[in-house]
Amino acid sequence: MLWIEKYRPTGFSEILGQPRVVSHVRSFAKAGTVPHLLLTGPHGTGKSVSMECLASTLFGEFPGPNITVIQVSDLFSLGKKYLEEQERYAHIYQKDQSLLVNFKNIARWYASIRPLDAEFRMMVFEGASSLTREAQSALRRIMERYSRTCRFVLISTHTSGIIPAISSRCLPFFFAPLDSDVITGHLCHVLEMEGFSVGDVSGDDLDLIVQASDGDMRKAMVLLQTMVESGTSFDLLRCSQTEAGQVAHAAFCAMVRGEMDSAVQRVEKLMIEYGLSSGEVVRHIRAAARIEYNDPRIADALGDTDYILGHCNNEYVQLNALVSRIFNEVFS
DSSP: OOHHHHTOOOSGGGOOSOHHHHHHHHHHHHHTOOOOEEEEOOTTSSHHHHHHHHHHHHHTTOTTTTEEEEEHHHHHHHTHHHHHHOGGGTTTOOTTSOHHHHHHHHHHHHHTSOOSSSSOEEEEEETGGGSOHHHHHHHHHHHHHHTTTEEEEEEESOSTTSOHHHHTTSEEEEOOOOOHHHHHHHHHHHHHHTTOOGGGSOHHHHHHHHHHHTTOHHHHHHHHHHHHHHGGGOOHHHHHOOHHHHHHHHHHHHHHTTOHHHHHHHHHHHHHTSOOOHHHHHHHHHHHHHHHOOOHHHHHHHHHHHHHHTTOSOHHHHHHHHHHHHIIIIIO
8 A cells, every 4th residue: 555645644633844834724624614725835745635634624424525626637638538537527527518618517516516514515626727717717706606605725836827816815825845854754653653663764765765855745755665665776866756857857968968949948848838837947957956967056046046036027038047047157
């Protein structure tokens, strides 16, 4: 069994590294009232599990009937094919209608369901930044119409994809990347629960896993289980390398060869095809630089760009400027 499922938190007290957010969400559960919520933060920081704990506390014996989770990223990336394969949407899906119309019908259907032994039910949109502007505009009207008996929760890794008309109706919470000490302590606890002693895994290996996870508890757990079960054949770099990380590495290789157009295309690909925010792109570039191009001039360029991105209007221009600066100062 996967450790990420075996040790998935089942209560607020088991959610690590987010004391302030958990305190607010726990108070909502205690008071029995919840506003619309916008939960943002990196992967593996506790966003989804917080909503599960909130639902189980609010609805007691009936969390299932009173909460609907829609995987927005799957819906809008796979389109009608996704709807055709999901039995839960069979009674709503209309083949002759567009994806947007079907999304509106699904959202209205579940929002209009009467709560079971509760004042309201919850609709959770996972990967909410994948919603198109038209879909978000439609969702805004649905939120207005059904807000008395339904609470809407949007979960996303970044807020840049959420229109102001939606974000202004939600109470925002940010789930920060987990501290290294928090991840290390939990990994040691899991090892003990699985019958391993802390000495079975060297401190250097744990440190490497924590650094590779970059504040993502789920990723750290997967890497730990892979290392323990694979033994000496474990290659941390190969296992922890994501597809987006490979694209960032390829961008550096293009800069080394002097192929600026190729480097820019790869960086823009991370935002256009992979749906990453500009801040996430900078983090992937930083991770790639730390592995093979650990140069202080690159660190300065990344730091300046990260600051400018918080005050700019065009993220693509700033990322292109970053690529140009790294090439001219380091590889030219």
